[in-house]
Amino acid sequence: MTATRIIALTPFGRPDQLAAACVLAKIHGTVVPVGDFSAIALGDDSDEARTAAASLSELAGRHELLLLISTEEHIDASQWRHGKHENDVPAGLALSSLPDELEDLVLGRTEPSAVKGSIDTRSMSRRQASAATMTGERARVARTAAVWILGVVCAAILGIVFAVMAIAGSAVAWIGVAVAVVLVVIAAWRTRKVVTAATANSA
Secondary structure, X not given: OEXXXXXXXXXXXXXXXXXXXXXXXXXXXXXXXEOOEEEEEOOOEHXXXXXXXHHHHHHHOOOOEEEEEEOOOOEEEEEEEOOEEEEEEOHHHHHHOOOHXXXXXXXXXXXXXXXXXXXXXXXXXXXXXXXXXXXXXXXXXXXXXXXXXXXXXXXXXXXXXXXXXXXXXXXXXXXXHHHHHHHHHHHHHHHHHHHHHHHHHHO
């Protein structure tokens, strides 16, 4: 079915975060702010729109996504959560509780690109998208993990140097090798702990 306008209203509060999620998920469209939320105007293919809704609702987790598909005859509205279609809802009822600008977008009275703060996902690179999704907590975890990874590398290099000296006949160097091995194990364990904790917190 070909639609005249397809809008997905998401729980993302910042348009740049929604745009970044779309870029990383390879979803094309124009992101617009709608009240306290962000929406994306998709193409005119309803099947592709449903696939996009499933992907975005999976990223949104427990929060709900509303997909609105407008044709010449009527407007279909459906709720999505955890990557799955939950149920269809009356479009009029759904729109009545949302900002008027959403209805203007769905009915084509407002062009998405004309909305202040709109973002064309094609204008954002994957590098910019990755940076936009990097929260303060994630950045802290990344820095901490990087420090411990550097510790693993440095300890390994130190171990190699002492190993060469030990092979050359330095008995004391074997102590350095042992210390370097311990440092590698500790640094690797700390790196894994940081990454595992971050993964658990984001689940």
